[in-house]
Amino acid sequence: MKTGIVALLTDFGLSDHYVGVVKSVILARAPHVQIVDISHGVSPQNIDQAGYLVWASYKYFPEGTIFVCVVDPGVGSHRRIICAAGHGYVFLAPDNGLLKYVFGEIKHPEVYAVTEKKYFLKNVSKTFHGRDVFASVAGFLASGLEPSKLGKRITERIPSERFAAIGPTRKEVKGRIIHVDRFGNLITNVQPRITQGRPGKRIPFLKHFSVQIYSTQKIINHLYATYDDAPDNDPFMVLGSSGLLEISIKSGSAAAVLGVGPGERITLFRKD
Amino acid sequence: MKTGIVALLTDFGLSDHYVGVVKSVILARAPHVQIVDISHGVSPQNIDQAGYLVWASYKYFPEGTIFVCVVDPGVGSHRRIICAAGHGYVFLAPDNGLLKYVFGEIKHPEVYAVTEKKYFLKNVSKTFHGRDVFASVAGFLASGLEPSKLGKRITERIPSERFAAIGPTRKEVKGRIIHVDRFGNLITNVQPRITQGRPGKRIPFLKHFSVQIYSTQKIINHLYATYDDAPDNDPFMVLGSSGLLEISIKSGSAAAVLGVGPGERITLFRKD
Amino acid sequence: MKTGIVALLTDFGLSDHYVGVVKSVILARAPHVQIVDISHGVSPQNIDQAGYLVWASYKYFPEGTIFVCVVDPGVGSHRRIICAAGHGYVFLAPDNGLLKYVFGEIKHPEVYAVTEKKYFLKNVSKTFHGRDVFASVAGFLASGLEPSKLGKRITERIPSERFAAIGPTRKEVKGRIIHVDRFGNLITNVQPRITQGRPGKRIPFLKHFSVQIYSTQKIINHLYATYDDAPDNDPFMVLGSSGLLEISIKSGSAAAVLGVGPGERITLFRKD
Numbered sequence: 001m002k003t004g005i006v007a008l009l010t011d012f013g014l015s016d017h018y019v020g021v022v023k024s025v026i027l028a029r030a031p032h033v034q035i036v037d038i039s040h041g042v043s044p045q046n047i048d049q050a051g052y053l054v055w056a057s058y059k060y061f062p063e064g065t066i067f068v069c070v071v072d073p074g075v076g077s078h079r080r081i082i083c084a085a086g087h088g089y090v091f092l093a094p095d096n097g098l099l100k101y102v103f104g105e106i107k108h109p110e111v112y113a114v115t116e117k118k119y120f121l122k123n124v125s126k127t128f129h130g131r132d133v134f135a136s137v138a139g140f141l142a143s144g145l146e147p148s149k150l151g152k153r154i155t156e157r158i159p160s161e162r163f164a165a166i167g168p169t170r171k172e173v174k175g176r177i178i179h180v181d182r183f184g185n186l187i188t189n190v191q192p193r194i195t196q197g198r199p200g201k202r203i204p205f206l207k208h209f210s211v212q213i214y215s216t217q218k219i220i221n222h223l224y225a226t227y228d229d230a231p232d233n234d235p236f237m238v239l240g241s242s243g244l245l246e247i248s249i250k251s252g253s254a255a256a257v258l259g260v261g262p263g264e265r266i267t268l269f270r271k272d
Numbered sequence: 273m274k275t276g277i278v279a280l281l282t283d284f285g286l287s288d289h290y291v292g293v294v295k296s297v298i299l300a301r302a303p304h305v306q307i308v309d310i311s312h313g314v315s316p317q318n319i320d321q322a323g324y325l326v327w328a329s330y331k332y333f334p335e336g337t338i339f340v341c342v343v344d345p346g347v348g349s350h351r352r353i354i355c356a357a358g359h360g361y362v363f364l365a366p367d368n369g370l371l372k373y374v375f376g377e378i379k380h381p382e383v384y385a386v387t388e389k390k391y392f393l394k395n396v397s398k399t400f401h402g403r404d405v406f407a408s409v410a411g412f413l414a415s416g417l418e419p420s421k422l423g424k425r426i427t428e429r430i431p432s433e434r435f436a437a438i439g440p441t442r443k444e445v446k447g448r449i450i451h452v453d454r455f456g457n458l459i460t461n462v463q464p465r466i467t468q469g470r471p472g473k474r475i476p477f478l479k480h481f482s483v484q485i486y487s488t489q490k491i492i493n494h495l496y497a498t499y500d501d502a503p504d505n506d507p508f509m510v511l512g513s514s515g516l517l518e519i520s521i522k523s524g525s526a527a528a529v530l531g532v533g534p535g536e537r538i539t540l541f542r543k544d
Numbered sequence: 545m546k547t548g549i550v551a552l553l554t555d556f557g558l559s560d561h562y563v564g565v566v567k568s569v570i571l572a573r574a575p576h577v578q579i580v581d582i583s584h585g586v587s588p589q590n591i592d593q594a595g596y597l598v599w600a601s602y603k604y605f606p607e608g609t610i611f612v613c614v615v616d617p618g619v620g621s622h623r624r625i626i627c628a629a630g631h632g633y634v635f636l637a638p639d640n641g642l643l644k645y646v647f648g649e650i651k652h653p654e655v656y657a658v659t660e661k662k663y664f665l666k667n668v669s670k671t672f673h674g675r676d677v678f679a680s681v682a683g684f685l686a687s688g689l690e691p692s693k694l695g696k697r698i699t700e701r702i703p704s705e706r707f708a709a710i711g712p713t714r715k716e717v718k719g720r721i722i723h724v725d726r727f728g729n730l731i732t733n734v735q736p737r738i739t740q741g742r743p744g745k746r747i748p749f750l751k752h753f754s755v756q757i758y759s760t761q762k763i764i765n766h767l768y769a770t771y772d773d774a775p776d777n778d779p780f781m782v783l784g785s786s787g788l789l790e791i792s793i794k795s796g797s798a799a800a801v802l803g804v805g806p807g808e809r810i811t812l813f814r815k816d
Contacts, residue, residue: 005296005299007292007296009289009292011726013585013725013726014286014558014581014583014584014585015583015585015586015725015726016583016585016597016723016726017553017582017597017598017600017601018725018726019581020553020580020581020582020583020601021582021600021601021604023580024549024551024601024604024605024606024609025604027549027578027580027605027606028605028606031578031606034299034303036292036295036296036299037286037292038289038292038293039286039287039288039289039292040286041285041286041287041288042287044726044727045795053288053289054289056289056293057289057292057293057296060293060296060297060300060403061296061299061300062296062299062300062303065296073771073772073795074772075770075771075772076770076771076772076773077770077772077773079772125783125784125785126769126782126783127770127771127782127783127784127785128785131604131785132785179288181285181287181288181290182283182284182285182287182288182290182316183316225348225398226348226349226398226399227345227347227348227399228345228347228348228349228351229349238398238399239397239398239399240399241397241399241400241403241404251317251345277568277571279564279568281561281564286558306571306575308567308568309558309563309564310561310564310565311558311559311560311561312558313557313558313559313560314559325560325561326561328561328565329561329564329565329568332565332568332569332572332675333568333571333572334568334571334572334575337568451560453557453559453560454555454556454557454559454560454562454588455588497620497670498619498620498621498670498671499617499619499671500617500618500619500620500621500623501620501621510670510671511669511670511671512669512671513669513671513672513675513676523589523617
């Protein structure tokens with residue numbers, strides 16, 4: 001019988017055997033677990049993007065889910081691997097900022113350094129800890145191991161990041177593009193506060209704002225509730241499905257039309 | 273214990289978290305279900321292609337399978353979501369033509385409008401009904417909910433489409449390319465009638481036909497039973513694995529060599 | 545209850561319905577099996593690459609795993625399909641060399657010709673044996689069928705290939721690039737003998753070697769243990785996670801910078 005879910009997020013892509021081997025190591029230790037792919041298409045070594053994707057996903061999984069997040073440019077070096085428990089979830093990731101948005105939301109997680117070699121594969125390579133450390137540890141966790149068995153408790157604060165807040169009384173807020181999705185939607189790190197945890201909530205104050213893209217100076221004035229409401233070929237703001245502000249174009253790619261991508265700076269400002 | 277299969281077909285791609293989150297919502301409601309991806313690589317908002325893919329797939333799944341098909345340009349608008357039951361299968365899709373080929377084959381499906389909000393997520397976003405409506409409803413269906421509980425029965429006929437028939441006595445048939453696969457094979461909507469449900473069946477009359485591509489006027493004369501039989505670098509007709517006529521090139525991409533894609537019109541005509 | 549794992553390796557890609565349909569046929573016969581994708585991104589009809597991927601993966605799966613490998617340019621022709629059992633694993637593949645590296649490692653496998661039509665789908669197409677033969681047979685194997693029931697035992701030796709050995713006493717070894725991974729790492733067929741089955745093992749003698757790329761005459765002199773140790777933008781040798789020699793660039797694609805790909809010849813030679 002399935003005893004739980006392990007969710008995977010990596011930059012391994014799907015053309016190699018890397019993801020399949022990670023799954024084989026997990027299943028060898030926890031044969032009845034459900035493995036769910038969040039994504040393996042994170043841009044190679046893009047920690048910020050991975051941070052957004054795990055944050056936007058975790059809250060929809062049932063309690064008890066174990067998240068294995070491997071975007072790990074420091075693999076084989078002395079960077080730390082951490083296991084964090086909070087809100088009923090368990091997260092396994094390199095200590096490189098990948099969990100910063102999750103830690104901005106989960107209060108007082110228990111965090112452990114992952115150092116107990118007996119839960120790793122016998123021969124740990126220098127270049128594939130996703131298989132030799134993360135997958136093996138995840139398999140043990142999925143079959144009941146307590147995170148506290150993995151190593152010492154970390155008591156210092158792990159870096160966290162909150163999204164740029166915007167509310168009815170703000171005049172201006174600076175932010176950036178943190179992800180471009182398959183449809184070319186530009187996901188920003190700007191979070192209308194009233195929408196927290198309520199993605200269907202109306203945000204009437206947002207129609208008084210425009211957004212300017214830094215590198216091209218382009219200003220976008222319109223806000224629509226759905227893609228269907230918007231005219232063709234004209235970029236607009238929309239409250240995205242994660243509760244963050246997005247810039248979109250109906251039936252097209254905002255990223256391609258506006259010529260911008262992840263990291264781009266933006267400014268939201270009141271029109272009146 | 274696994275209690276059934278939910279099969280997914282979307283245009284969400286695999287680089288974002290969208291598919292993973294859909295699965296998390298399903299598994300939160302039906303922990304022991306098997307989730308099978310048909311494809312998430314449908315071209316953004318290409319309803320015709322999605323219609324072909326679900327039609328070519330559904331009959332190989334065991335009875336009881338629930339198909340969740342989300343190619344949904346009208347998301348957040350007043351377009352209807354439908355749940356159709358027939359031949360032992362259940363289909364969940366926007367009412368936008370996505371199921372037209374399935375409805376061309378399944379006689380008298382029971383169709384319901386999906387309106388009962390108690391089976392949706394609590395906060396329904398305007399832009400991600402795949403998660404907030406489709407996945408949640410699929411989770412309830414997979415754990416035993418009857419389709420009739422989802423909303424009112426729809427009694428008017430839902431649009432269906434049959435493939436362009438060709439048989440030994442036809443002189444000419446007009447059709448179109450409905451899909452280009454990974455190998456560059458051009459799948460047409462022309463269905464030699466004798467092959468229905470019998471993809472291994474021989475179709476001797478087809479060798480009397482040629483196919484002409486509309487935009488380039490190119491004519492293809494040869495028919496082969498297997499890729500191996502064909503010469504290199506010469507486009508030919510082949511009876512595809514779904515029982516539809518395909519245009520292929522051995523060890524190459526017919527789409528690239530012929531310079532055509534989905535939507536292209538074709539004419540089959542008798543040579544003699 | 546899950547009764548085992550079926551691992552899939554194909555060149556079908558993920559944009560079509562092909563992989564989903566293969567899974568549906570397996571699950572119709574073995575409802576509780578875990579299906580794991582090794583990769584479906586093998587370059588179309590690239591048997592050598594598929595051979596590397598299954599070899600690099602199989603040993604991490606638990607005993608009893610059934611590997612279904614379909615890279616099959618000869619589909620529909622008289623090429624043989626084989627089922628091999630050894631080291632507790634079962635492999636199903638066309639008899640086209642796909643399993644050559646596996647057979648280089650597994651001693652005395654039992655090999656059977658897959659000919660018993662009663663384990664195939666009723667209507668076998670000429671172009672999709674992945675569905676009609678491989679998936680159906682895999683479903684029967686996963687639900688307990690013995691490989692010996694599939695057809696006659698093959699007693700002649702099936703072609704195998706060992707990797708190019710390099711040890712402390714060698715002066716020179718010739719090899720080739722067999723795979724380029726998502727990160728642009730060039731995986732060679734050169735295997736430092738001391739590392740067999742021990743990917744974390746140190747290989748001090750390797751620092752006395754340089755590698756030359758045949759077509760560009762480019763020589764790479766440096767060896768690093770991890771990506772993190774290496775300087776930016778300078779190609780280097782690294783012992784890859786499968787125990788084969790790789791050529792990499794930190795924070796970049798060695799394939800792109802060096803302009804080489806699969807099939808490229810290389811020479812390893814002692815510097816002193």
